[in-house]
Amino acid sequence: MIAYAGGTFLAGLQVEVSVGDHARSVDGPRRTATIESLEFVPGEVTLQVSYAGAGDRYLFQILSDHATFSPVPVESLTGQPGAAVNIARDALSRLARGSTTYGTGTAEEWLRQVGMNLWSEMVPAVIKEQFWQLRGTMASLSIASANDVIPWELLYPVSGDNDNGFLVEQIPVMRRVHDQTRSRRVSVSPPHFIVPEKSPGNALDEVAAIGRHVGPSAAGQPIDDLSALLELLRSGDAGLMHFACHNNFRPDGGGSMIELRNGRFVPVMLSEARLRRTFSRRRPLVFINACHSAxxxxxxxxxxxxxxxxxxxxxxxxxxxxWDVESRSAAAFADAFYSGFTAGSSLGAATLQGRLAAKAERRGDPTWLAYSAYGDPAATASI
Structure with missing residues (x-):
């Protein structure tokens, strides 16, 4: 169960229900969820996207302070979205690495066409109509999805004379998973930097630039050891965890992996932290500035x-x-993001600043479109 005020997420509560023939009704323990505030952010819009799996069934719903529209089901899709996503992701990675025959202008045109195709193929006609009704008052868009692999950051809305570029360069576009909570303040202090030995050549320069915004590492030197990282995670004391590294990703089931001294860091190693909600005291910012890290x-x-x-x-x-990102563009994104966020910009606005800085770094490079940001778009930094 999820509570909204307009298009602003307030809180969520997970409930499991079992149903069976001739079952005896038993009162379960009382479950509650704390709502810190009932205030909504004007112009904040949420697009809920749920994916049932069987038959490729999607369900879309737009929530806003101007209107709460009914859910829109999409009964089936022509093909498997996952296969198309992998093809597009591979092409985007090659483009970021500069390993295609496209020139700058051709690469930019290819990106536009890919974004328009995603808008055309994946967004139902009714949702398109609702989007254009709200676009003039839309200050940010949060995409709430589960079990969904679509790269919504590539959306390029277009209709008639309406063509203002990719949506992510117009307004802050954020993501939300259903089991995250609302955090209006996000901690960036004390900062911790994770830089494995085999990181991009400019990783330490990236960390130094970020340090000018958030301060030096609380650990003195960047962490490069798995045991030290796991100890930090168990403590829950980090206010910022910034990874400047390589993330090895295998879409065939292996998933993500970061190679550290004394071992590999993989997402399942956060299972205890997830069960205990270890980071809920400080609400840290976590930024993995590496390929395929989302x-x-x-x-x-x-x-x-x-x-x-x-x-x-x-x-x-x-x-x-x-997808893959170019290291200079990735560093430009990080520097601009932290500059804005620590200076008082909201999380959404700072993410937009980062995107535009990365876009300006190298024309035709899709790195600026690769970033996914999770959190409250109106959240501010706690320093």
Whole structure:
């Protein structure tokens, strides 16, 4: 059960119900969820996207302070979205690495067409109509989804004379998983930096630039050891965890992996933190500035990835990427993001600042579109 005020997420409560023939009714323990505030943010819109799996059935619903529209079911899709997503992700990764024959202008045009195709193919006609009704008053868009692999950050809305570029360069576009809580303040202090030995060549420069915004590492030196990282995670004391590293991602089921001294860090190692909600006291910002760090793979009954694990463990916000990123553009995103966020910009606005800085770094590079940001778009930094 999820509570909204307009398009602003307030709180969620998970309830499991068992039904059986001739079962005896038993009163269960009382369950409650704390709602810190009932205030909504004007212009904040939520797009709920649920995916049932069987028959590729999607359900869309737009919530806003201007209107709460009815859910829109999509009975079936022509093909499997996951296969199309993998093809697009591979092409975007090659483009970020510069390993295609596209020139700058051709690459930008290809990106536009991909974004328009996603808008055309994946967004139901009724949702398109509702979007254009709200677009003039829309200050941010949060996409709430579960078990969904679609790269919504690529959306390029267009209709007649309405063509203002990718949606993520117009307004802040955020994501939310169903088991995350609302965090109006996100901690960036004390900061911790995780830089494994085999990281991009500019990783330490990236950390130094971020340190000018958030202060030096609380650990003195960046963490490069798995045991030290796990100890930090168990303590719940980090106010910021910024990873400048490589993330090895296998879409065939292996998922994400970060190679550290003395071992590999994988999302399942956050299971205890998730069960105990270890990070809910400080509500830290977690930023894994690496390739595919927001990508997920199926596991048991839900998707598994860094974003879902950190947010379910109580993190205030998470930033990651959906495909390969170019290191200079990634560093430009991080520098601009932290500059804005620590200076008072909201989480959503700072993410938008980061995107535009990365876009300006190298034309035709899709790195700026790769970022997925999880959290309250109106959240501010706690320093």
């Amino acid at each position: 990508s997920e793979v199926p596991q048991y009954t839900e998707m598994m990835g860094w974003a879902r694990q950190f947010m379910a463990a109580g993190a205030g916000a998470f930033l990651g990427t959906l």
